[in-house]
Amino acid sequence: MTQLLVAIATVGLFLWAAALVTITFVLKVLSRRARRRREAIERRWRGPLEALVLQGRTPPSPSGAERVVLRDTLLKYLSVLRGSEAATVIKYLEDAGFVDEAIVRLGANRTWDRADAAEFLGRARSRKGVPALVAALDDESEDVRTVAARSLAGIRDPSTVEALASTLGRPSRWTVSMVAEDFMEMGPEAVPALLDMLDPDKHATAVAAVKILGEIRDPRATIPIVVLLRRAENLNMRAQAAAALGKLGGLEARAALETALEDPAWQVRSQAAKALGRLAAPGTGAVLARTIFDANWWVRVNCAEALAELGREGWDELRRLTQASDRYVREQCIGVMQQYALPEAGQGAATSAAEDEARR
Numbered sequence: 634m635t636q637l638l639v640a641i642a643t644v645g646l647f648l649w650a651a652a653l654v655t656i657t658f659v660l661k662v663l664s665r666r667a668r669r670r671r672e673a674i675e676r677r678w679r680g681p682l683e684a685l686v687l688q689g690r691t692p693p694s695p696s697g698a699e700r701v702v703l704r705d706t707l708l709k710y711l712s713v714l715r716g717s718e719a720a721t722v723i724k725y726l727e728d729a730g731f732v733d734e735a736i737v738r739l740g741a742n743r744t745w746d747r748a749d750a751a752e753f754l755g756r757a758r759s760r761k762g763v764p765a766l767v768a769a770l771d772d773e774s775e776d777v778r779t780v781a782a783r784s785l786a787g788i789r790d791p792s793t794v795e796a797l798a799s800t801l802g803r804p805s806r807w808t809v810s811m812v813a814e815d816f817m818e819m820g821p822e823a824v825p826a827l828l829d830m831l832d833p834d835k836h837a838t839a840v841a842a843v844k845i846l847g848e849i850r851d852p853r854a855t856i857p858i859v860v861l862l863r864r865a866e867n868l869n870m871r872a873q874a875a876a877a878l879g880k881l882g883g884l885e886a887r888a889a890l891e892t893a894l895e896d897p898a899w900q901v902r903s904q905a906a907k908a909l910g911r912l913a914a915p916g917t918g919a920v921l922a923r924t925i926f927d928a929n930w931w932v933r934v935n936c937a938e939a940l941a942e943l944g945r946e947g948w949d950e951l952r953r954l955t956q957a958s959d960r961y962v963r964e965q966c967i968g969v970m971q972q973y974a975l976p977e978a979g980q981g982a983a984t985s986a987a988e989d990e991a992r993r
Contacts, residue, residue, distance in 0.1 A: 755784020786815035794826040847877030868898040879908025899929035910939025
């Protein structure tokens with residue numbers, strides 16, 4: 634009986650393996666045939682599509698099987714086209730009904746269908762799909778919301794900035810980093826709406842806007858962020874403003890950051906020191922060399938690293954500070970010099986150790 638069961642099981646496994654092999658073979662054959670059909674359609678439509686892009690000639694209406702291939706091919710073209718040629722392709726996608734079809738699919742039951750439709754509208758860069766994408770920012774699926782936001786950023790319609798900005802105030806529904814990437818992709822067009830969000834009373838939204846403005850690096854944001862650094866009561870707001878000014882640069886930013894080195898909150902002082910190192914403006918070395926005697930460890934660390942970022946001016950200050958009377962300042966400067974492999978780092982360490990031994 635046992636041998637019979639073993640034999641049956643063996644035959645069953647053999648048949649199952651054979652079935653898997655057969656299914657795999659059939660799928661490969663079908664995939665190969667589908668690819669060949671698609672390539673044939675692409676070859677057949679290459680001429681009409683090139684005439685559309687280069688001469689503006691409307692191609693004939695595609696059949697059902699051809700529509701998908703035609704749509705995907707035009708999206709590939711759009712990824713590299715700009716100006717009037719891109720506008721021609723976008724208009725054709727609208728006139729041929731592709732955009733309307735995607736708008737309808739944004740109301741589909743399946744999440745994947747809605748996300749795919751949102752992605753198409755973004756790649757198609759059609760402003761006709763903007764209202765539907767804005768509505769999709771409230772979709773129940775985070776995946777759909779994320780794709781809709783990315784598509785709106787890709788379309789670069791200024792009218793969508795306010796809708797995207799509203800998502801920053803809903804951190805429980807949206808990760809700030811994702812929306813920040815979308816704003817950075819939009820670039821200068823997003824700046825006016827982001828500046829309107831710099832309300833200290835709306836802390837989470839304002840902090841996110843400050844971070845994004847720092848990444849966009851549009852000079853229009855410098856003065857409003859300087860005002861926040863000087864006047865905001867929330868220390869996190871001031872610290873983020875200092876970090877953003879280090880990316881924005883300019884004389885106003887430098888002056889505000891040097892003043893912020895006297896801020897009562899060490900978090901702000903440390904960010905200001907780091908930002909000054911990023912700016913690397915002449916004369917900053919002496920300012921950081923005075924601030925490095927701060928009582929807070931993080932401020933000293935950021936001052937030392939900022940000096941290392943300044944180049945020759947900062948290195949001279951670091952070497953001088955290896956002889957400072959404050960042991961913690963000496964050790965911090967020596968450590969940074971060794972970390973950055975600056976000249977005379979080893980000599981400073983030996984001198985400091987000898988001095989400590991003499992004092993003992």
